[in-house]
Amino acid sequence: MRSTFMGLETNKRGLYTQQSALYTTGHNISNANTPGYSRQRVNMQATAGFPGVGLNTPTMPGFLGTGVEAGSIQRIRDGFVDQQFRGESNKLGYWESRSNAIAQMEDVLAEPSAYGLQQSFSDFWQSLQTLATNPENGGARAVVVERGVAVADSFNYIHKSLSEIQTNLGKEIGVSTKNINSILKQIGELNKQISEVEPNGYMPNDLYDARDNLLDQLSGYLPIEVSYEKSGGRALAIAEGTVTVKIKTNNPAQPFITVVDKSNVSQLKPVGDGTGGTDSEGNPIGNMTGFTFSGGPADGKELNVNDMQTAGVLKSLVNSYGYKDGADKVKGLYPEMLAKLDKMAQEFAKAFNEAHRSGTGTPPNNLTGKNFFEPYDIKNPGLADEEYDYSKLSAGNIIVNEAIINDHSLLAASSEAGEMGNGNNAKKLGEVLFAPLGGLEGSSVQSYYAGVIGELGVQGEQAVKMTKNSMTLLGAVSNRRDSISSVSLDEEMTDMIRFQQAYNASARMITVMDETLDKIINGMGVVGR
Incomplete structure (x- = not known):
């Protein structure tokens, strides 16, 4: 009843x-x-x-x-769409960071422009042509010296500016690592709270959202794989449970590194090839070699730079800042550009000095054997070619011989001593700018530098294009996720x-x-x- x-x-x-x-x-x-x-x-x-x-x-x-x-x-919420979103976020993080790094480099090199290294070479060549026709003219000599100083200063400025940006990229690696560690800790804390709520039969939806937001942020830095483990007790069948976070690698022997397992969390630390690995603020010293893990499930493990997948902000920063591969060869956007500039400065100075030593200045000195360019830390104007160590010269320290700056008569414009109107050596000096140099793969200084700038332009164009493509794909996935999860x-x-x-x-x-x-x-x- x-x-x-x-x-x-x-x-x-x-x-x-x-x-x-x-x-x-x-x-x-x-x-x-x-x-x-x-x-x-x-x-x-x-x-x-x-x-x-x-x-x-x-x-x-x-x-x-x-x-x-x-x-x-x-x-x-749709887990598959979340996975797609994090994958595209990972790609966008990489290309956006790389595009920014290349853009900063392009701003420093400023080519083509009226103030770049290319223009300094052109002005230097023109002053040498003028000197070749008026070798006895003191004003023409002064212009050559000043234009030579401008070339050296352009090298110095570019080297210093690129080195400063590289240092800042190293600091960004340190900051990004701290952000990653903070995110991992927060995910571990949320796992703990969720595991305490779910066994009572409740659904902590707002905690799930907070955790997913952190996972979205983490995916921008690193390629990750996410899995879930039920909490047990009286947890509902649709309860998500605690999340396990793994970093994907390219190493077949270690394809994943678990960094979050329930409330157990590992912390990353960048390692450089300098003494101590990192400074007091956690920034790498020297070129990157990888990351070490402390605490949690990955305690004591290492992630070599070469094992990192080409994805995420962190790998992009490492690629831009510089790292050592397995053969201890330094690679990366900025170290490779600095190495090219150093090589160009060395080969140009070597060829120009050789031509300069073969000529003579104006009477009464008529001195020969003078180097026009030298490293700023070697103050020996009379150093002979066989005694000159060009490995000590770089784009960062190339200067014009102080003796020539102080006495323009030492500028070797003539091919024969005592001939005031002889400008043959000045013409020979001008030809150095367009002569093929063995150390530059048979290219002239001008064409080698043009090739470097051209290659950078291609890389920049690719980075911009990939950034736009990644933004478009991420936007599409984001709109699809919003159509499912956002509030209408x-x-x-x-x-x-x-x-x-x-x-x-x-x-x-x-x-x-x-x-x-x-x-x-x-x-x-x-x-x-």
């Missing part, structure tokens, strides 16, 4: 369930502009029918419905009206049941009177 008050209980459940749905709708509307928020819904389910199942169950037609209940409150105010308003009407209907049913009971209790007469 069913209870007289069964109708009240059934519709009370309806009131409570629709009320929960309204509260959830309000929560969604309130977080419509919250970054990373996933809309939530109440999973409604019918309660067990009457009578129940068992040997003593009375026989009666069918099951009588007893109402509705909120089985769970679930956020709307129109949809929420529709749900609000729907739940409100259902709430009102349940309340009206309670009123009906109240009137029915009132008739039964107060309106029915007493038999026999």
Whole structure:
């Protein structure tokens, strides 16, 4: 026999369930502009029918419905789309960082322009041509010396500026590593909180969102793989559990490095080839060799630079800053450019000095054997070619011989001593700029530098193109994810009206049941009177 008050209980459940749905709708509307928020819904389910199942169950037609209940409150999220988003975010992080590094290099080199190294070479060559026709002219000699100083200064400026940017990239590696470590710690803390809530039968949806936001951020730095482990206890079947985070590598012997396992978290530290590996702020000293891990599941493991996948901000910064490969050869955008500039300065100075030593200055000195260019730390104007160590000369320290700066008569414009009008050697000096040099792969200084700039332009164009492509793909995936997980105010308003009407209907049913009971209790007469 069913209870007289069964109708009240059934519709009370309806009131409570629709009320929960309204509260959830309000929560969604309130977080419509919250970054990373996933809309939530109440999973409604019918309660067990009457009578129940068992040997003593009375026989009666069918099951009588007893109402509705909120089985769970679930956020709307698609794990596959999340995986796609993190993959594209990883690619965008790499190319965006590389594009920025190349753009800074292009700003320093400033080619083509009226102030770059190429223009300094051109001005130097023109001054030598003028000197060849007027070798006895003191003003022409002064211009050659000053234009030579301008060439050296251009080398110095470029080398110093690129070195400063490289140092800043090293600091960015340190900052990025700290950010990664902070994100890993926060993920571990959220894992701990989630593992404490889920066994009680609750769904910590806002904690899930916070954790996914951190995973999205982490994917911009490193290629990661994410898996989940159930919490146990009374956790719901749809509960996500704790997350395990692994870094993907190119090493077949170690394809993954686990950095987060429940609340156990590993920390990264960059390692450079300099003494101590990193400075007091965690920035690498010298060229990068890789990363070490401390604490957590990856304690004591190492990630060699060559084992890092070409993806993410961290690998891009390492590639730009510089690293050592297995053969201890230094690679990377900035060290390779600095090495090319050093090589160009050495070969140019060597060829120019050789031509300069073969000529003579103006009387009464008529000196020969003078080097025009030299390293700033070697103050020996009379150093002979076989004694000159060009490995000590670089784009960062090349200068014009101070003796020639102080006495322009030492500028060897003539091919014969005592001939004031002889400008043959000045012409020979000008030819150095366009002569093929063995140390520059048979190219002249001008063509070699043009090739370096051209190669940089191609790399920059590729980085910009890949950045735009990655942005487009990430935008498409992001829009797809938003269509699934983000809050639509129109949809929420529709749900609000729907739940409100259902709430009102349940309340009206309670009123009906109240009137029915009132008739039964107060309106029915007493038999026999």
